[in-house]
Amino acid sequence: MVLQMQIKAEFFGGYMRFHLIFLTLLGLSLTALAACGDSVPERGTEEMAQLAERAADLRPSDPRLRDIYERSCINCHSLAASSAPLTGDAVGWAPRLAKGNTVLMENTIGGFQGMPPMGMCSDCSVQEFRALIEFLATGEN
Numbered sequence: 577m578v579l580q581m582q583i584k585a586e587f588f589g590g591y592m593r594f595h596l597i598f599l600t601l602l603g604l605s606l607t608a609l610a611a612c613g614d615s616v617p618e619r620g621t622e623e624m625a626q627l628a629e630r631a632a633d634l635r636p637s638d639p640r641l642r643d644i645y646e647r648s649c650i651n652c653h654s655l656a657a658s659s660a661p662l663t664g665d666a667v668g669w670a671p672r673l674a675k676g677n678t679v680l681m682e683n684t685i686g687g688f689q690g691m692p693p694m695g696m697c698s699d700c701s702v703q704e705f706r707a708l709i710e711f712l713a714t715g716e717n
């Protein structure tokens with residue numbers, strides 16, 4: 577009987593400890609998430625390679641956009657090794673879209689960190705950029 581209670585107490589103690597560790601970990605990851613704000617969650621190389629493989633196959637349906645995309649955007653936005661958000665990667669694009677259309681267009685035209693001015697398409701119009709950004713973010717149009 578005493579032994580049984582001891583076993584129970586030990587089991588319960590272990591259970592509580594497990595819960596405490598779990599809650600601590602949960603708290604830590606929530607703090608990390610809050611600290612990151614809008615940034616993309618860390619993803620493994622395998623997941624990124626799969627996303628890049630899919631990105632490499634995607635094309636805009638419009639022939640003119642397809643042409644621009646193939647001579648410009650695809651060279652970075654379909655490579656896992658590039659820091660560019662991948663075509664059709666909704667998770668990667670979410671924090672970009674959250675900046676709003678005006679900022680995205682400014683950064684596309686003026687350049688932004690590794691993103692060259694006008695995405696290296698000097699003859700692209702604002703409308704074409706808008707359509708291309710939508711395509712990059714969704715993988716469709």
Ligand code: HEC
Binds near residue numbers: 649660683688
């Ligand atoms: C030479 C490589 C390269 C090419 C070509 C390129 N991009 Fe990018 N692009 C990048 C990189 C790298 C980033 C990520 C920049 C960062 O956040 O550090 C990016 C980011 C972006 C963003 C998000 C900007 C932001 O404010 O977060 C948009 C929109 C974009 N590219 C559109 C395009 C379009 C449209 C094309 C084709 C016309 C294109 N890019 C061609 C490398 C490229």
